[in-house]
Amino acid sequence: GAPWGSSAWHCSLSASCECEFWPDLTGLECDLALRLVGQPLARQLVVRGLREFVQDPDPAKPLVLSFHGWTGTGKTFLSSLLVQHLFRTGLQTAYVHRFSPLVHFPHAEHLEQYKDDLRSWIQGNLTRCSRSLFLFDEMDDLHPGLIDVILPFLGSSWVVFGTNYRKAIFVFISNTGAEQINRIALDLWRARRDREEVGLQDLEPAILEAVSKNPQSGFWKSGIIEQHLIDIFVPFLPLKRHHVKQCVVNEMASQGLLPRPEVVDGVADSFSYFPKEEKIFSSTGCKTVASRIPFFL
Ligand SMILES: Nc1ncnc2c1ncn2[C@@H]1O[C@H](COP(=O)(O)OP(=O)(O)OP(=O)(O)O)[C@@H](O)[C@H]1O
Ligand SMILES: *[C@@H]1O[C@H](CO)[C@@H](O)[C@H](O)[C@H]1NC(C)=O
Ligand SMILES: [Mg+2]
Numbered sequence: 505g506a507p508w509g510s511s512a513w514h515c516s517l518s519a520s521c522e523c524e525f526w527p528d529l530t531g532l533e534c535d536l537a538l539r540l541v542g543q544p545l546a547r548q549l550v551v552r553g554l555r556e557f558v559q560d561p562d563p564a565k566p567l568v569l570s571f572h573g574w575t576g577t578g579k580t581f582l583s584s585l586l587v588q589h590l591f592r593t594g595l596q597t598a599y600v601h602r603f604s605p606l607v608h609f610p611h612a613e614h615l616e617q618y619k620d621d622l623r624s625w626i627q628g629n630l631t632r633c634s635r636s637l638f639l640f641d642e643m644d645d646l647h648p649g650l651i652d653v654i655l656p657f658l659g660s661s662w663v664v665f666g667t668n669y670r671k672a673i674f675v676f677i678s679n680t681g682a683e684q685i686n687r688i689a690l691d692l693w694r695a696r697r698d699r700e701e702v703g704l705q706d707l708e709p710a711i712l713e714a715v716s717k718n719p720q721s722g723f724w725k726s727g728i729i730e731q732h733l734i735d736i737f738v739p740f741l742p743l744k745r746h747h748v749k750q751c752v753v754n755e756m757a758s759q760g761l762l763p764r765p766e767v768v769d770g771v772a773d774s775f776s777y778f779p780k781e782e783k784i785f786s787s788t789g790c791k792t793v794a795s796r797i798p799f800f801l
Contacts, residue, residue: 523599524592525635527558532589539585539754540578541790542747544700545707546571546738550582553736554590557673565660566672568733572681572711573740576789579677583639586675590637600637601629605645605722612647623653630657634671643678646722658733676734680721684710686742686778686785693784699741707739742785748772751790756797770800 529551536547550569557567571579584595591597603609609618629636638654640646657669685707689699715723723729743751752771756763774796777783 523633523635524597525590525599525633526592527554528589529555529558532586535585535589536582540582541750541754542699542743543578543582543740545702545704546573546578546582546740549704549736549738550586554586554673563670565670565733565735566658566674568658568674568676568728568735569738570676570678570715570734570736571738571740572678572715573685574682574742574785574789575679576786576791577740577743578790579740580641583641583675583677587637587639590673599629599633599635600639601625602639602641604641605647606642609647609650615647615650618647618650619653622650626654626657630669630672634669635673637673637675639675639677640722641677643676643722644680644720648719648722648724648726651722652727655727655731655733658728659731676723678715678722680718680723681711681714681739684714685739689741690779690784693782699744702741704737704739708737711737711739743789744785745772745775745777748775748786748790748793751793752797755794759797761797761801767797767800771796774800 532554533547533551536551540547553567553569557563571582573579587597587600588594591599603622609615609622626638629638640651643651654674657672658674660670688702688706688710692699692702712729715721716729718724728734749768749772752768753763756767771793776787778785778787
């Protein structure tokens, strides 16, 4: 859309500007329950965190979420459902800014330029709309040292020109910590306990350790971790074969196809599973489910 649409113009006049921010958290909760397979913990953490945050008319700091987990477990998927239920125009909104390192910051030698760009984008967009959402996907590909330019925006002291910058939402997405999460899920399985018994108290220390110790995490030596600016670590568990089948059923239903058992089983069997001996968890989660279905029809 136009960079300065009518609601942006309204924003410049109105102190109570909320841009297109129109959270429908009940809708989000329902949609996640129906469509996000096998991630009850992530669903609860995100919905609860958002609910508390949007109900507060004067939050002390922006909401900072960090998603962690294996490939294809639904991190990017959840983030797009989130955007659809927070902004009136959904994915079309001009107030959500998604950064992907390989697209926006591909060349390490331009780091200083990227720092200036990112700082001014965040500042510029927050001035336009204090309810902006900034999404940093594929954090593992981000050059360490870049993310710290957003540090001043994440704390509690950042107020410029009377705009309340503390109403913004930041979401980081990464694979860092995935091995640790998978290991915990596997240990649980080996102890014959239910995968869904695992709680944040079991996973958070492992994620935090991975994020602080992994030089490839994008958060390497970042003040964001050191200053505890992440409000909620959201773990995504590895998906089992029955979850993959559920993804196939959902995908077929959304395409108006009747999910025949031989198709569902065929697609689920075409995935590879780890560890080698037990073959419990899908190596690529539910990723590529949609593109595999036609081969089994
Ligand atoms: N938990 C899930 N429930 C339903 N569908 C899922 C789930 N996980 C993945 N999918 C399906 O797989 C596709 C790819 O998932 P997604 O992009 O969210 O993976 P990701 O966790 O972001 O992985 P990566 O770390 O590789 O980016 C989604 O568009 C969706 O169709
Ligand atoms: C807002 O962010 C986008 C990148 O998502 C950038 O291109 C644009 O210039 C920014 N707007 C302002 C006003 O800084
Ligand atoms: Mg992703």
